[in-house]
Amino acid sequence: MNAPTTTANEDLFAYPQDRACPWQPSPGYQDLGRQGPLHRVRLWDGRWIWMVTGHSQARRLLADPRMSADRSRDDFPAVLPRLDAPIFKPIAIIGFDPPVHDVHRRLLAPDFSLKQVRAMRPRVEDLARRLVADMLQAGPPVDLVEAYALPIPSMVISELLGVPYDDHEFFEAKTVGLLQAKSAEDAERAGRELWDYLDGLITRKEREPGGAGVLSRLAGEVDEDGDLTREDLLRIALALLIGGHDTTSQMIALGVVTLLEHPGQLAALRADPDVLPAAVDELLRLVSITDVSGVRVATEDIEIDGEVIRAGEGVLVSSSMTNRDPGVFPRPYEFDVHRTRGGNAASGRQHLTFGFGIHQCLGQNLARMELEVAFSVLFEGIPGLRLGVPLEALPSRSGGTMQGVHTLPVEW
Amino acid sequence: MTAVWVSADQERCISGGRCMAATSEVFDQDEEGLVVVLTPQVAPELEDRVRKAAYLCPSRAIRIGDGPTQG
Ligand code: HEM
Numbered sequence: 001m002n003a004p005t006t007t008a009n010e011d012l013f014a015y016p017q018d019r020a021c022p023w024q025p026s027p028g029y030q031d032l033g034r035q036g037p038l039h040r041v042r043l044w045d046g047r048w049i050w051m052v053t054g055h056s057q058a059r060r061l062l063a064d065p066r067m068s069a070d071r072s073r074d075d076f077p078a079v080l081p082r083l084d085a086p087i088f089k090p091i092a093i094i095g096f097d098p099p100v101h102d103v104h105r106r107l108l109a110p111d112f113s114l115k116q117v118r119a120m121r122p123r124v125e126d127l128a129r130r131l132v133a134d135m136l137q138a139g140p141p142v143d144l145v146e147a148y149a150l151p152i153p154s155m156v157i158s159e160l161l162g163v164p165y166d167d168h169e170f171f172e173a174k175t176v177g178l179l180q181a182k183s184a185e186d187a188e189r190a191g192r193e194l195w196d197y198l199d200g201l202i203t204r205k206e207r208e209p210g211g212a213g214v215l216s217r218l219a220g221e222v223d224e225d226g227d228l229t230r231e232d233l234l235r236i237a238l239a240l241l242i243g244g245h246d247t248t249s250q251m252i253a254l255g256v257v258t259l260l261e262h263p264g265q266l267a268a269l270r271a272d273p274d275v276l277p278a279a280v281d282e283l284l285r286l287v288s289i290t291d292v293s294g295v296r297v298a299t300e301d302i303e304i305d306g307e308v309i310r311a312g313e314g315v316l317v318s319s320s321m322t323n324r325d326p327g328v329f330p331r332p333y334e335f336d337v338h339r340t341r342g343g344n345a346a347s348g349r350q351h352l353t354f355g356f357g358i359h360q361c362l363g364q365n366l367a368r369m370e371l372e373v374a375f376s377v378l379f380e381g382i383p384g385l386r387l388g389v390p391l392e393a394l395p396s397r398s399g400g401t402m403q404g405v406h407t408l409p410v411e412w
Numbered sequence: 413m414t415a416v417w418v419s420a421d422q423e424r425c426i427s428g429g430r431c432m433a434a435t436s437e438v439f440d441q442d443e444e445g446l447v448v449v450l451t452p453q454v455a456p457e458l459e460d461r462v463r464k465a466a467y468l469c470p471s472r473a474i475r476i477g478d479g480p481t482q483g
């Protein structure tokens with residue numbers, strides 16, 4: 001059991017806290033990180049959980065089979081009110097422990113492998129170039145979220161899954177509704193609409209087998225007594241559709257902001273296109289777009305660095321802070337596209353933006369490819385790009401995990 | 413100097429391809445997206461990068477030892 005609401009909890013650090021800068025963790029988390037690797041923090045509902053800011057502790061805990069990701073457990077912490085919505089309780093793959101997790105993940109792995117993603121790259125480049133041409137034709141100012149950052153991942157995931165892109169306004173709006181909801185009720189409403197939509201889509205795919213995309217393939221593998229029931233498939237479709245575009249689009253947006261605010265780094269990237277993959281991983285590290293690497297509940301007492309995480313206690317791993325562990329990343333708050341250079345070829349890539357352990361992001365190769373394409377095509381096509389409003393005036397998202405901006409006005 | 417050997421457990425692999433991205437000379441992915449070790453006996457100049465791949469592997473599927481692994 002988690003600790004009940006007590007007055008003692010009121011003295012604890014209140015989670016979450018908003019960022020003051022789009023690419024840096026909230027000042028409060030920065031203070032916390034200086035005090036050690038493991039902290040007790042108080043949630044919206046008065047419960048408390050562990051917040052992990054140390055890199056090695058995070059790796060150990062996220063790879064520990066005694067930590068459960070099962071959101072249907074009573075003791076699983078709802079770190080934000082929206083995560084209390086029933087639609088989130090059995091969320092496919094990410095919210096399941098083995099063996100079900102492994103079975104479903106393996107059904108999808110072939111579609112997300114490095115080779116598969118590399119084969120998709122030329123089409124994504126064409127798409128990005130078309131969007132740049134449209135922006136140039138429309139002329140400044142442009143909202144980069146609507147014109148570029150959102151359409152790229154949205155079209156890519158539609159094509160991969162076999163969801164008609166014509167419906168994009170609907171599923172984009174409902175995804176934002178689900179991920180930015182301030183209450184469980186609002187999240188549930190948006191989630192149900194997406195669910196009904198996918199239910200109809202999968203019904204059509206069942207009637208007309210042989211269509212393109214992952215969902216068509218999996219619709220042919222549904223077996224009510226086997227590894228993939230129809231409800232499983234719907235849950236997987238929902239998880240992929242939600243996971244597939246909001247994270248990546250906001251990472252494109254905040255990545256562009258970070259590059260524009262660091263002209264020296266942008267110039268270094270322009271001067272040497274070979275730096276691109278390292279620059280993307282450095283941006284992923286710095287921006288930590290989801291702010292969180294994972295949430296778990298301990299199923300047994302776990303001793304770690306002199307502390308004991310008791311069975312039933314919740315754990316939240318901060319990606320923005322573990323990505324700034326000074327023992328792993330020298331000058332952790334600095335943006336340095338050359339970080340992976342030098343002695344340690346992996347030093348920039350060991351960020352925990354995609355999580356760690358068996359739940360490490362399924363879409364990470366896809367996301368990296370989309371980000372590489374998005375940044376390179378944009379800065380090549382519009383070399384004079386600049387923010388259309390001062391940095392402080394950007395309409396930033398607030399409240400918790402998914403960082404980002406509602407709009408990103410740009411000019412050239 | 414004794415040679416280093418590497419093996420990878422497909423049962424544990426979650427197909428993220430971190431090993432292949434770090435050291436494509438040694439690691440590959442099969443049709444299912446699962447890890448495949450191309451050269452179990454690691455050339456000395458690749459040892460550092462193979463250790464890095466093992467460190468980056470999120471599911472601890474990569475084992476480094478001083479001899480070939482059975483089975
Ligand atoms: C910049 C973009 C992205 C970021 C930062 C990101 C981040 C993450 C993180 C931190 C996790 C681990 C959560 C946990 O351990 O509890 C995760 C898991 C996952 N992500 Fe992503 N993600 C991104 C893009 C994508 C894309 C494009 C997809 C594609 C559909 C995707 C699908 C998934 C899925 C299905 C999981 C669950 C994997 C599992 O539980 O085994 N993500 N992601």
Ligand code: SF4
Nearest residue numbers: 425426428429431469
């Ligand atoms: S890094 Fe590990 S989990 Fe990922 S593909 Fe390689 S062996 Fe598999």
